[in-house]
Amino acid sequence: MFQNASLKMPNFEHLSEDQISKYQGTAYRVGWWILAVTVVFIILLVYLNI
Numbered sequence: 001m002f003q004n005a006s007l008k009m010p011n012f013e014h015l016s017e018d019q020i021s022k023y024q025g026t027a028y029r030v031g032w033w034i035l036a037v038t039v040v041f042i043i044l045l046v047y048l049n050i
């Protein structure tokens with residue numbers, strides 16, 4: 001079933017410096033968003049006393 005499934009992922013061994021910095025910037029922003037959402041969620045849980 002998954003043998004022919006293909007995600008269009010780039011070859012990560014042959015990325016240019018520009019592509020690497022783009023991926024790093026995206027990962028950095030996503031990481032901070034996940035952290036912020038997690039902190040807000042925990043604060044809400046404590047505030048609502050669940």
